[in-house]
Amino acid sequence: MPTSVAAGARFQPASDQSLLVYFDERITLESHGKVVRLLRLLQSEPVAGIRDLHPAYCSLLIKFDGLRLTHEDVEAIVRTYLDRLQSVPVPEPREMEIPVCYGGDFGPDLADVSTYHGMTPAQVIELHSSSDYIAYFLGFVPGFAYMGELPDALVTPRLAVPRRSVPAGSLGIAGKQTGIYPFATPGGWRLLGRTPIKMFRSDETALSFLTIGDRVRFTPISPEQFLALEKAQR
Amino acid sequence: MSTIQVLSPGLLTTVQDLGREGFGPLGVSASGAADSLALRTGNRLVSNPENAAAMEMTLLGGTFLFPEGAVIALTGSDFGATLGGAPVPLWRSVEVTPGQTLRLESTRSGARCYLCVHGGIAVPFFLGSASTHILSGLGGFDGRPLRKGDVLQIGASNAAFCPETLTPDALRKLSPRRTLRVTPGPQCDWFPKSERQKFYTSPYRVLEESNRMGLRLEGPPIALSPEYSSGGMITEGVSLGAIQIPEGGQPIILFVEQQTTGGYPEIANVISADVPSVGQLRPRDEIKFELVSWETARSALREQESILASNSLISG
Incomplete structure (x- = not known):
């Protein structure tokens, strides 16, 4: 099935029941804005037969019921939505603050990252916590926000060998991205610290701490503050 | 309310239905039965809606006591089940009398066996589904695999027991495949033709590190174009x-x-009709991939649904 292009978007069948919509082949605020708008439009005006949506940096995966719709059907519907993207209201982003205890057992890679960049750990912490980040999307596992962009001076490759298990709440960096592991999962990002905040809860009224589009800032806290906040969360 | 007491849980036994939809924007995947065809037919055999919650057992089954009795069906792979010492056939509804114990052993065929019970397994819904999401510890029974001593509630039931069996024709048509049919992945062009050819002609072995998140394979490595x-x-x-x-x-x-x-290039995608077959793959099983057209993928899915909808699926 040929790939087609419409209204600045490229359509690509991903499986027999899913279609990828790409707005760009690189990460830009403009393409991400289109992802957010299309997502909001498909959520506020759901299409019968569309089952799920997986947003990312500059693309949206649309999963559909192959007994009701074809790729061509979904593409035709999305094209009509694309024409209306500009008029989709997007709320002002929320300003979120995440307390992080950097270094020590909580941030086992802080020393290596500092050495890699020829900085002191305090400089790495200062740099990481003085930037604003955008939560581009939630993916990988429930509540995992892909945040960016890291200051150039902190851009670090992933671990050559991923850890088998990263503790829940761990703050990691990889390439230009930063993120927090909501659950104990395998992971290849370099760990700088940990937050006591529960990033994903079973409370259906407040599932994910972060949402797509949030502006995020990290606040350094002491191990004592970490323990106190962790206790308060229970 | 009737119950099931877990005397031994087996290797990895979870509560699953057909999964949850619509929470992808939060990073939540569907979860649900690994072999959805086995779950759906099992539920049909015990007069449940197809998406009722059941127990999914993996490689080694458990032992379960039914203090109040129940109507059950075992589907999927043969785990050598016995009820009160007598063998229990697969793909058939069976009456369990109060106080009887169902015992399952290690698999004699594929990876998963489903224990469906009339009335379904009653657990609180999380995001619209009874399915366990093991990694995040959400959904199902307490968000985790079953343990010894757990007591599961069976949902309300009213139908009288009538023996039902999946017809041999339906069983044959729905049986798991070892050659998985696939459509081209979004990055298939990133692989040179010779590498794609290697992918489609070589056998791949399922590794031990496989689970409900993903199956790791071993075989001739596939390289990207320079x-x-x-x-x-x-x-x-x-x-x-x-x-x-x-x-x-x-x-x-x-x-x-x-x-x-994800951030790795995708060479292909298993067609929807063959995804349930993946749920029956065991470590060390050998598989192959066969490239098919989008139309073949669509018609395979339609055909599977028509088998499930047909009158000849089940006989009394």
């Missing part, structure tokens, strides 16, 4: 059954508890 080999793929949404080629070139099939996004 212009793409430096990495740099932008993370994007991934589909159920996507076949990723990470560094090292050994394929991974993303499965029911899949990550919702």
Whole structure:
């Protein structure tokens, strides 16, 4: 099935029941804005037969019921939505603050990252916590926000060998991205610290701490503050 | 209310239905039965809606006491089940009298066996589904695999027991495949023709490190074209059954508890009709991939649904 292009978007069948919509082949605020708008439009005006949506940096995966719709059907519907993207209201982003205890057992890679960049750990912490980040999307596992962009001076490759298990709440960096592991999962990002905040809860009224589009800032806290906040969360 | 007491849980037994839809924007994948065809037919055999919650057992089954009795059906793979010492046939509804114990052993065929019970297994819904999402510890029974001593509630039931069996014809048509049919993945062009040919002609073995999130395979490694080999793929949404080629070139099939996004190129995607077959693959099983057209994929799915909808699915 040929790939087609419409209204600045490229359509690509991903499986027999899913279609990828790409707005760009690189990460830009403009393409991400289109992802957010299309997502909001498909959520506020759901299409019968569309089952799920997986947003990312500059693309949206649309999963559909192959007994009701074809790729061509979904593409035709999305094209009509694309024409209306500009008029989709997007709320002002929320300003979120995440307390992080950097270094020590909580941030086992802080020393290596500092050495890699020829900085002191305090400089790495200062740099990481003085930037604003955008939560581009939630993916990988429930509540995992892909945040960016890291200051150039902190851009670090992933671990050559991923850890088998990263503790829940761990703050990691990889390439230009930063993120927090909501659950104990395998992971290849370099760990700088940990937050006591529960990033994903079973409370259906407040599932994910972060949402797509949030502006995020990290606040350094002491191990004592970490323990106190962790206790308060229970 | 009737109950099931877990005397021994088996290797990995969870409560599953057909999964949850619509929470991809939060990073939540569908989860649900690994072999959805076995779950759906099992539920039909005990007069349940197809998406009722049941127990999914993996490789080694458990032992379960039914103090108040129940109507059950076992589907999927043969785990050598006995009820009060007598063998229990698969794909058939069976009456369990109060106080009887169902014992399952290790598999004699594929990876998973389903214990469906009339009335369904009653657990609180999380995001519209009874399915356990093991990695995040959410849904199902307390968000975790079953343990010895757990007591499961059976949902309300009213129908009188009538013996029902899946017809041999339906069983044959719905049986798991070892050659998985696939459609081209979104990055299939990133692989040279010779590498794609290797992928479609070589056998791949399922590794031990496989689970409900994904199946790791071992076989001839698949390399990217030089212009793409430096990495740099932008993370994007991934589909159920996507076949990723990470560094090292050994394929991974993303499965029911899949990550919702990923950054490895996808060479192919298992067609929806063959995804349930993936749920029956055991470590060390050997599989192959066969490229089919989008139309073949669509008609295979339609055909499977028509078998499930037909009058000749079940006989009394």
